[in-house]
Amino acid sequence: QKEVEQNSGPLSVPEGAIASLNCTYSDRVSQSFFWYRQYSGKSPELIMSIYSNGDKEDGRFTAQLNKASQYVSLLIRDSQPSDSATYLCAVNWDNAGNMLTFGGGTRLMVKP
Amino acid sequence: GAVVSQHPSWVICKSGTSVKIECRSLDFQATTMFWYRQFPKQSLMLMATSNEGSKATYEQGVEKDKFLINHASLTLSTLTVTSAHPEDSSFYICSAFRQGGAGELFFGEGSRLTVL
Numbered sequence: 001q002k003e004v005e006q007n008s009g010p011l012s013v014p015e016g017a018i019a020s021l022n023c024t025y026s027d028r029v030s031q032s033f034f035w036y037r038q039y040s041g042k043s044p045e046l047i048m049s050i051y052s053n054g055d056k057e058d059g060r061f062t063a064q065l066n067k068a069s070q071y072v073s074l075l076i077r078d079s080q081p082s083d084s085a086t087y088l089c090a091v092n093w094d095n096a097g098n099m100l101t102f103g104g105g106t107r108l109m110v111k112p
Numbered sequence: 113g114a115v116v117s118q119h120p121s122w123v124i125c126k127s128g129t130s131v132k133i134e135c136r137s138l139d140f141q142a143t144t145m146f147w148y149r150q151f152p153k154q155s156l157m158l159m160a161t162s163n164e165g166s167k168a169t170y171e172q173g174v175e176k177d178k179f180l181i182n183h184a185s186l187t188l189s190t191l192t193v194t195s196a197h198p199e200d201s202s203f204y205i206c207s208a209f210r211q212g213g214a215g216e217l218f219f220g221e222g223s224r225l226t227v228l
Contacts, residue, residue, distance in 0.1 A: 032215060043205045043222040100217055104155045
């Protein structure tokens with residue numbers, strides 16, 4: 001059973017702080033990793049993808065991947081109240097799109 | 113990013129009615145689409161994998177005769193909730209997998225179904 005685990009939260013951070021969201025996965029043979037943001041009542045939106053070990057930065061977002069430790073994280077710098085949402089980690093076990101598994105999501109609350 | 117369009121966004125129907133939801137990939141071809149259901153404050157639940165030109169693959173516990181999926185073209189998958197009942201009220205979300213390059217999954221806007 002391939003699993004993706006996230007702390008459900010809520011993770012509460014003050015405005016302007018760095019929010020750190022973590023995700024672990026069970027299978028070493030994982031190809032690609034994604035972070036989605038889902039606002040309440042809306043569908044998930046892809047915000048980051050990462051495929052190789054290390055950091056990938058996009059604006060205020062940084063994804064970090066460590067395949068040896070089987071974790072992927074998302075850092076949000078200068079957190080804003082508008083970042084308050086549920087963040088879903090997803091792992092693609094192959095590149096055919098048939099084995100994409102989502103974590104349960106972490107709810108982030110950024111307080112003004 | 114790629115665009116996946118879902119229609120309708122909202123639907124309210126009487127119990128016993130069948131409701132069809134469409135999912136279209138607007139700027140890429142999708143041989144594989146997925147249908148999810150999400151209840152309030154709960155995680156996404158994968159219902160089925162829709163494969164173009166073949167039968168859908170349903171997750172355990174999902175009634176294939178109740179949730180009919182058709183993927184007749186590379187850009188369109190439909191989900192029909194047959195004889196809907198109040199317990200079918202939920203947020204239904206489709207997604208489409210864009211192969212090649214990054215191999216990313218994009219979601220439609222979702223369809224909120226309320227069965228009276």
